[in-house]
Amino acid sequence: MDSINRNQPEDNHQDLQRTQAGQKIKELATKTNTCFFCTNISTGQPLTVRPMSVQKVDEQGNFWFLSANDSHKNQEIQSDDYVQLLFQGSAHSDFLSIYGTATISTDKELIKELWEPILKTWFTEGVDDPRITVINVATREGYYWDNKHGDAVALLKMAAGAVLGKTLDDSIEGQLTV
Numbered sequence: 001m002d003s004i005n006r007n008q009p010e011d012n013h014q015d016l017q018r019t020q021a022g023q024k025i026k027e028l029a030t031k032t033n034t035c036f037f038c039t040n041i042s043t044g045q046p047l048t049v050r051p052m053s054v055q056k057v058d059e060q061g062n063f064w065f066l067s068a069n070d071s072h073k074n075q076e077i078q079s080d081d082y083v084q085l086l087f088q089g090s091a092h093s094d095f096l097s098i099y100g101t102a103t104i105s106t107d108k109e110l111i112k113e114l115w116e117p118i119l120k121t122w123f124t125e126g127v128d129d130p131r132i133t134v135i136n137v138a139t140r141e142g143y144y145w146d147n148k149h150g151d152a153v154a155l156l157k158m159a160a161g162a163v164l165g166k167t168l169d170d171s172i173e174g175q176l177t178v
Contacts, residue, residue: 012171012172012173013172013173013174014172014173014174015174015175015176015177016144016174016175016176016177017177017178018177018178019059021061021142021176021177021178022058022059022060022061022178023059024144024146024176025057025061025096025098025139025142025144025176025178026057026058026059026061028087028089028094028095028096028144028146029054029057029063029085029087029096029098030054030057031087031089031090031094032087032088032089032094033053033054034051034052034053034054034087035051035052035054035085035086035087035098036049036050036051036052036085036086036087037049037050037051037052037065037073037083037085038083038084038085038086039073039076039077039080039083039102040076040080041080041082041083041084042080042082043080047084048072048073048076050073052065052067053065055114055116056113056114060139060178061098061139061142061176061178062136062137062138062139063085063098063100063136063137063139064110064114064134064135064136064137065134065135065137066111066114066115066119066123066132066133066134066135067104067132067133067134067135068122068123068131068132068133069104069106069130069131069132069133070131073135074104074133074135077102077103077104077135078104081101081102081103082099082100082101082102083099083100083101083102083137084097084098084099085097085098085100085137086098092147093145093146093147094146095144095145095146096142096143096144096145097142097143097144098137098139098141098142098176099139099140099141099142100137100138100139100140100141101137101138101140102135102136102137102138103135103136103138104133104134104135105133105134105135105136106132106133106134107134110134111127111132111134112127114134115127139176139178140178141175141176141177141178142175142176142178143173143174143175143176144173144174144176145171145172145173146171146172146173147171147172
């Protein structure tokens with residue numbers, strides 16, 4: 001039996017490196033700004049997963065989050081700094097998996113740069129709450145699944161493929177190396 005990729009009449013695989021990889025990471029991550037932040041990934045035990053809001057992502061594919069110094073997440077990063085970030089931008093596209101290393105900082109200027117008023121929900125003393133830390137995730141590698149021409153074209157191709165009994169979709173996927 002052929003894989004779906006072999007049945008695809010179009011090229012649907014494109015690995016991206018350096019600048020292009022960083023741009024793709026930023027493009028996909030900012031479509032949702034929320035990910036599943038996974039820790040304890042090197043332990044051989046089930047991952048610890050929680051939703052997190054991305055405060056910043058740069059063109060090199062690095063991420064910044066705000067977190068409490070007494071959180072389980074911070075404790076887990078201190079014993080195992082490898083993390084996985086999982087993004088889903090929509091029901092049919094904008095999927096991103098990032099593997100990287102996390103560091104924790106208490107840089108007050110960076111905290112002020114990343115601060116948003118809604119964060120007072122978790123940091124009740126505001127931007128100067130002594131529990132606030134910054135988690136920086138440096139991307140080591142990633143993988144993406146997207147579509148080439150937007151959701152409307154992807155839907156039309158899928159519908160045409162279903163009518164014709166052929167694998168027609170607008171998907172694109174590939175390794176991201178920063």
